[in-house]
Amino acid sequence: MFRNFKLVPNIIFGRGCFAQLDEIIEPRRENSNAWAVFVVDEVFKGKDLEGRIPLHDKDMLLWVNVDDEPKTAYVDRLTLEVKDHADALPCAVIGIGGGSSMDLAKSISLMLTNEGSSTLYQGWDLIQNPAVYHAAVPTLSGTGAEVSRTAVLTGPEKKLGLNSDYTVFDQVVLDPELTADVPKEQHFYTGMDCYIHCIESLQGTYLNEFSKAYGEKSLDLCRQVFLDQHPDSADKLMMASFFGGMSIAYSQVGACHALSYGLSFVLGTHHGVGCCITFDVLEEYYPEGVKEFRTMMDKCGVDIPRGLTKDLSQGDIETMITVALGLDPLWENCLGKDWKSVMTRDKARSLFLRM
Numbered sequence: 001m002f003r004n005f006k007l008v009p010n011i012i013f014g015r016g017c018f019a020q021l022d023e024i025i026e027p028r029r030e031n032s033n034a035w036a037v038f039v040v041d042e043v044f045k046g047k048d049l050e051g052r053i054p055l056h057d058k059d060m061l062l063w064v065n066v067d068d069e070p071k072t073a074y075v076d077r078l079t080l081e082v083k084d085h086a087d088a089l090p091c092a093v094i095g096i097g098g099g100s101s102m103d104l105a106k107s108i109s110l111m112l113t114n115e116g117s118s119t120l121y122q123g124w125d126l127i128q129n130p131a132v133y134h135a136a137v138p139t140l141s142g143t144g145a146e147v148s149r150t151a152v153l154t155g156p157e158k159k160l161g162l163n164s165d166y167t168v169f170d171q172v173v174l175d176p177e178l179t180a181d182v183p184k185e186q187h188f189y190t191g192m193d194c195y196i197h198c199i200e201s202l203q204g205t206y207l208n209e210f211s212k213a214y215g216e217k218s219l220d221l222c223r224q225v226f227l228d229q230h231p232d233s234a235d236k237l238m239m240a241s242f243f244g245g246m247s248i249a250y251s252q253v254g255a256c257h258a259l260s261y262g263l264s265f266v267l268g269t270h271h272g273v274g275c276c277i278t279f280d281v282l283e284e285y286y287p288e289g290v291k292e293f294r295t296m297m298d299k300c301g302v303d304i305p306r307g308l309t310k311d312l313s314q315g316d317i318e319t320m321i322t323v324a325l326g327l328d329p330l331w332e333n334c335l336g337k338d339w340k341s342v343m344t345r346d347k348a349r350s351l352f353l354r355m
């Protein structure tokens, strides 16, 4: 069976294109009561960007905190807040921020039209009803959240996304100017998320020409950004993120992402830095990629946290292993159908203990 891949239908790209957001949403405002909700990372409170959000009288500005990656309980609470804002549902949900803010916007738009808690929909194609129209304005490049069909959520039992065709954004606004103030570490960690998407996709057993075409271009752009430090890096990394997302959408990520999910489930480590910590111990599986990653780390003058697992209880380590090994498709992509004989619990444990 071939997957029938849902794409973002509308994309605008270019420095300063954020100024067109109001006119992009305008057609959604079908009557005088129509209102939109802007889901915005609270780091922008009081910043220049706050004043540029095209808010109308009845609109809602929903600040979100992404110190922790999105949790199902947080999504449920935010969805209620949005429902309480007016009698009718909003005409649009617009996420402004990095991967977590975009995933929150996706989740809210889905949960406004699907009954019950978001925990019920963690998995593949469990969403029943189409979401409210939703748009993304990334202010950080690398996660690929702007193009993916998932909204990654941590629930009481698992870290697993709301994967569905309805999750895909209706509109993406790619304005590289918005990424100008990202701190150096954050820029590197999130950029490496993209780099790792490329490596895992291009070295995976699920690879096909579709994924390869996007993955190779994304990898080339990552190298221009992190090895050559090209002057147009903001524009290049924004497109690398999009293309990296396109590449994994039709293939899969691999060992690094699987292990990083285990790490972040227990320690709450953010996705980008979690991927860097994990990738650094995977030279056995991605030898050239890890070598190049370390060169990029040197060039950018960034380091990664180490010794994260040394004081953890045995129970916590076992939980990490269980979460990581539960992601079958990622392992199959990395190691082939026989992956269970290679990535045993002992092997996974030895990798976690090096982080």
Ligand SMILES: [Fe+2]
Residues within 6 Å of the ligand: 143, 193, 194, 197, 257, 271, 275
């Ligand atoms: Fe990722």
